Amino acid sequence: MTEQALPASPIEADIETFGALTDKEPQKPPRSQWKDIWDQFRKHKGAVFGGGFLIFITLGVIFGPLLWDLDPKTLDIRNKNWRPVYTLLWDSDAKAGWAHPFGTDQLGRDILSQMIAGGRVSMAVGWLAMALALIIGTAVGVLSGYFKRLDFWLMRFTDLALSLPILPLTLLAVTLFRQPLNASFGPEGGMFILIVGIIGLTSWMQTARIVRGDILALKEREFILAARSIGTTSGKIIRRHLLPNVVSPIMVSATLGLATAIITESALSFLGVGFPSDFPTWGKLLADAVQRMQDYPERVLLPGIAISLTVLSVNYLGDGLRDALDPRLRGR
Numbered sequence: 001m002t003e004q005a006l007p008a009s010p011i012e013a014d015i016e017t018f019g020a021l022t023d024k025e026p027q028k029p030p031r032s033q034w035k036d037i038w039d040q041f042r043k044h045k046g047a048v049f050g051g052g053f054l055i056f057i058t059l060g061v062i063f064g065p066l067l068w069d070l071d072p073k074t075l076d077i078r079n080k081n082w083r084p085v086y087t088l089l090w091d092s093d094a095k096a097g098w099a100h101p102f103g104t105d106q107l108g109r110d111i112l113s114q115m116i117a118g119g120r121v122s123m124a125v126g127w128l129a130m131a132l133a134l135i136i137g138t139a140v141g142v143l144s145g146y147f148k149r150l151d152f153w154l155m156r157f158t159d160l161a162l163s164l165p166i167l168p169l170t171l172l173a174v175t176l177f178r179q180p181l182n183a184s185f186g187p188e189g190g191m192f193i194l195i196v197g198i199i200g201l202t203s204w205m206q207t208a209r210i211v212r213g214d215i216l217a218l219k220e221r222e223f224i225l226a227a228r229s230i231g232t233t234s235g236k237i238i239r240r241h242l243l244p245n246v247v248s249p250i251m252v253s254a255t256l257g258l259a260t261a262i263i264t265e266s267a268l269s270f271l272g273v274g275f276p277s278d279f280p281t282w283g284k285l286l287a288d289a290v291q292r293m294q295d296y297p298e299r300v301l302l303p304g305i306a307i308s309l310t311v312l313s314v315n316y317l318g319d320g321l322r323d324a325l326d327p328r329l330r331g332r
Contacts, residue, residue, distance in 0.1 A: 040324040041321070041323075041324035044316075044319065044323055047317050047321070047323075049316060050316030050317035051317050053310070057123070057309075057310055061116055061117075062120065064116035068112055068113055070112070070113040075107050075109060079104055080104055080105070081105070082096055083096040084096060084101065084102050084103045084298050085100075087298075103299075105288070105289075114280040115285070118280040118303065119306060121280070121281045122262055123262070123310075125199070127261075128200075129195075129264075129265075130257040130261050132197070132199075133200045133203040137208040137210075138211050138246075140158065142211060142212075142246075144158075145213070145214070145215025146234065146242065151212075155209075161205050162205045164202075170273075173198050174198070178191065188276065188279055191274065195265055195268060200261075206253065207253040210253055211246050214245070214249055215242055247325075248322075248325035252318050255314050255315070255321060256315070256318050258314050259311045262311055265281065266286065267283060268283065269281045269284040270283040272287065282306055282307050283303075283307075285299070285302075285303040
């Protein structure tokens with residue numbers, strides 16, 4: 001007589017069912033958030049171009065003097081008014097050569113070395129002024145959005161700053177503070193500090209309003225209420241919970257602020273209220289070339305193209321960061 005198999009107990013049946021439902025293959029590690037951001041950023045071709053060009057121009061103005069070591073302030077009257085080397089393609093009699101591939105100005109100064117030196121100044125002003133504007137704007141936005149008693153006064157001050165005419169205010173500040181700063185830090189250092197300060201102090205308002213709006217929405221979320229309920233101080237809530245969640249709008253505002261700072265510095269130099277006449281910046285090169293634009297149009301085109309491409313690349317980079325850092329757009 002054959003033995004009959006005993007029915008499985010309920011526990012054994014549950015174990016078998018669970019084993020059948022369990023995936024036999026090892027589970028993949030969770031996908032990184034920064035990987036998702038990078039994948040979304042790569043889809044924006046303009047942002048990839050903008051980021052690449054911004055890195056290229058930044059490295060170029062930093063390390064350019066190592067590759068092209070001509071002094072941008074050296075005068076060489078015997079070799080003045082050289083044309084760029086590409087003009088030899090249609091004018092074999094043009095005074096041009098590889099000794100000065102971008103040509104020389106009316107005083108014999110090498111334009112390529114001036115472009116490198118001017119780009120270093122313009123980019124340094126842009127980065128530092130943008131950082132100053134972000135610090136002020138983020139501080140005002142966080143304090144205004146989190147502390148209700150400060151909201152009215154800080155926002156009315158922000159509205160007042162937005163209503164001021166920026167260009168006349170900038171010209172007034174240059175007139176009032178140029179001489180004291182030049183006496184303390186020299187003509188170049190004093191003007192650099194003055195222009196960075198002016199641009200930073202007149203560019204923080206948009207960042208403050210953006211950050212304030214995000215803080216107002218975030219401080220009513222459940223994780224903020226839970227942090228308050230366990231006695232977390234306001235400083236820790238701001239540092240650990242609120243600031244990490246407003247990084248996205250701050251980064252987008254940073255890119256736009258960089259473009260604004262570069263344009264503002266170029267405009268001041270173009271108007272003749274920026275750096276000294278012998279100190280090259282892209283705006284100063286553009287202003288000096290206007291008088292000889294008909295005879296030497298490339299002297300206007302070279303700094304103009306550099307300013308335009310840099311600002312355009314920064315704007316594209318900001319668009320790509322905005323799309324990549326928005327979780328609602330990832331995967332589309």
